[in-house]
Amino acid sequence: MFERFTEEARRVVVLAQEEARTARDPSIDGAHLLLGIALTGGPGAEALQGAGVDVVRLRTAIREVGDPGGPLDADALAALGIDLEQVRRTAEAAFGTGAIDDRARERRRRASGHLPFTRASKECLQHGLRQALRRGDRTIDSRHLLLGLLDVGEKRTTAVLDHLAVDRTDLRRRLGESDAA
């Protein structure tokens, strides 16, 4: 699949990996790919710009969205008779601070080297290939990657784009989809 990537699309992937590493995230997900697309400045970035999304707004949104799982709903659990605080205390006694709350736990587990893609972000890349094939394009560039992200609806991508109130239909149109499926 990668052999069909344009130079620009490869750069997206490299930058996504760097973003994940800098953020000390355990794997490369849709948010990192979005940043990679925006940072590369190719046609995908242009489409994002047209939809009002630039690198600065993306970084802010990613920070504000945080863990898409969100905080645990203590009230709802209490209605079931579950004392979340007690669960938290027990978990933290065994596994340390932030055991059930903190994504950073996962980060410490990974030392160095290549970061893996999440299953979903890999699916996004594959959908990018599918988009290229569907349009009869021989190479995969950042527009296909962005369409792939939109098609799969990966967790963090969805959270970030919702947070930025991005019009998906408009964005797809900018990416050259005549019929927004």
Place this chain on the structure above:
Amino acid sequence: MATPTDVTTAAAADDPATGLRAIRALRELADRLEALQVANARDRGWSWQQVADALGVSRQAVHKKHARSRRDR
């Protein structure tokens, strides 16, 4: 913090919005605890099969959900 014996809470439990919200919260908590315990088991040398057996699911399912990369055999 809301007490489960609160009369209003009990009445609200008939409301599917509240009930489903509780299910969602429970599922999210279960997911986080599962991730914690699967990692714990793996750190202690448990095989994926052993973890799957303990969870009552297939090895493939647990590997797909929790393995970070193909290197995570």
